[in-house]
Every structure is written in structure tokens, then in C-alpha cells.
Amino acid sequence: MYLFQKIEEAAFKQNDARxxxxxxxxxxxxxxxxxxxEEIAKLTHTSKPTLVRFAKYFGFSGWKEFVYAFMHELAHFDDGSATIDVNIPFGEAxxxxxxxxxxxxxxxxxxKETASLMTVKDLNQAARLINGAQTIVIYGRSPNSYFGQLFKRNLNTIHKKAFLxxxxxxGLISNTLTPQDCAILISYSGNNSETYPMKNVKTLLKNGVPIISITSGGENYLRDYSTIVLTIASREKLYSKIGNFSTEESIQFLLTVLFAKIFSLDYQENIQMKITNARFLETSRKTTFKEMAEE
Structure with a gap:
């Protein structure tokens, strides 16, 4: 979670100077x-010591360090590359x-932003872990569970034992997993160790289960304890937005690319398996379009 998102979360949840x-x-x-x-203290009806405490709340040693990090992050997000506002992509009119x-x-x-955040090394390692795992378990609360369900189905089509x-x-499922399995955790903030799916991390670590996390950039709990991290495009605010348009698209794209890479590791075997299974299991599918028809 980036600093501006942590500030928004604090402003939303706290009813004090924060x-x-x-x-x-x-x-x-x-x-x-x-x-x-002094000016900020006056404009916010607080004090300099209160501003220092505010900075320390987010892990900084003082106000100057906090402002530097805040402005540095702002420069990254306001680099001019985003032409559409991810939070309010259209107006009332x-x-x-x-x-x-x-x-x-x-x-x-x-x-494009999600692709720029990917590294070949991380994608390859994640694909190899999943490809070699005996069992893959996907964790995520709604709506991330919907994307996890689709990813699970794709893995099932190439005979991977994947479950949501x-x-x-x-908790029970996590306790059954071993180092030969793989856990995939999807969480935008990835920050609260006491909520699902992050609360399963301790059990997974205790059992030596490799963890692939799909989460936002910046610092968060999930990133700290994952074997591999795939980063979601994270320009969205936590609350002030029409919908999760950008986040959902980013997660879907990450999972699509990850599946494609897994598929490519045994390309000929997987493509033959897909075709054979489709012909056997989907015999009722018909089309009147010549371009879609198959003999």
C-alpha cells in the first residue's frame, strides 16, 4: 500500500487530528x-508536535522525512502517463x-502500467512454482475471489489441481498444505494481518508453503512475507472512486499472463489436452458462424 493510500485510510477510519x-x-x-x-499546523488547527506524531504514525522519524516521501511518491503518480482518472473516469455530464x-x-x-510493473524473473518463478505444485490454493475475498475462480478454472483445464x-x-485448508504445494493470495491493500486472506500467512509460513501474492505496490504485510510478489497497478484511492475499474483490470491481466506463461512451459502437451478435453466435454456447443465452426 502506498503512502497516499495509508493517509486516506487513516483519514477515513480515525476521528482525531489524523x-x-x-x-x-x-x-x-x-x-x-x-x-x-508552522503553516500546515495553523491551517489544520493542530501543532508542530502533532504533525511529528502524525509522521511517526506512518513510520517516519519526523515531519521532514514524511513530506519528502509524500512528495517523491506524488511525483511518481503525477508523471503525466495517466490520461484517464482511474478514480473518476467519467463525469456526471x-x-x-x-x-x-x-x-x-x-x-x-x-x-500497460501493469505490464511495466512485471519482471520476467518473478513471472517465470511464479509460473514454475505453480506448474510444479501438487496442489494450488487461491485466496481472496470478493471481488478478487471471482478472478481467482476463473484462474482456477483455467488451471483445471490443463489438469492442475487448483482450488479456491x-x-x-x-484456515483448515492452509493447515493441510505442504512445501510441495503453492498458495496464491490476492489482496489490493495486503495490509491487515488479522483479516482474510492475510490471516492465513502465518500458517502457510509455518508449513513452508510457497506464497505468491498479487497486491499493490509500496509497503504492506503481504509483500513482506511472500515468496514472489506480482504488483497490481495501484493508482486508485481506497474509497473515493466510482469503482475498482483499474484494480480489477490489473488483477485479471496479471492472472491471464501468469496462466499463459504456465501454459507455455508444456505448450504442445497443454494445447493437445485443451483440444481433446474440449471436444469430449463440450459436445453440445454449436455455432452458426463459419469462422467459429470446427469439424
């Missing part, structure tokens, strides 16, 4: 570096064509 300071920083983020510490165009461009924008962990049974 909310006041957080709201000010998020509303005036482009100008924060122009204000002195947008017509149908504008909505279509903006969301199409947002998907392209998200896929039910929220209530995840």
Missing part, C-alpha cells in the same frame, strides 16, 4: 512542499460514447 491532517494533505497534495510546518471511450482507454492504460479457499474453511 483525519484533519490527512484530509488537508490529500486535498492540497500538489502544494504541500510550499507550506512550512458524460454521454454514452464518452463513457465507452474513457473506460476503453482506462483498460489499455491499466494493462472458502473464507470460513481457509
Amino acid at each position: 483525519r484533519t491532517i490527512g484530509d488537508f494533505l490529500l486535498s492540497n497534495r500538489e502544494k504541500v512542499s510550499e507550506y512550512s510546518m 458524460a454521454d454514452t460514447l464518452e463513457i465507452i471511450e474513457n473506460l476503453a482507454n482506462l483498460r489499455i492504460q491499466t494493462i 479457499a472458502d473464507t470460513d474453511e481457509a
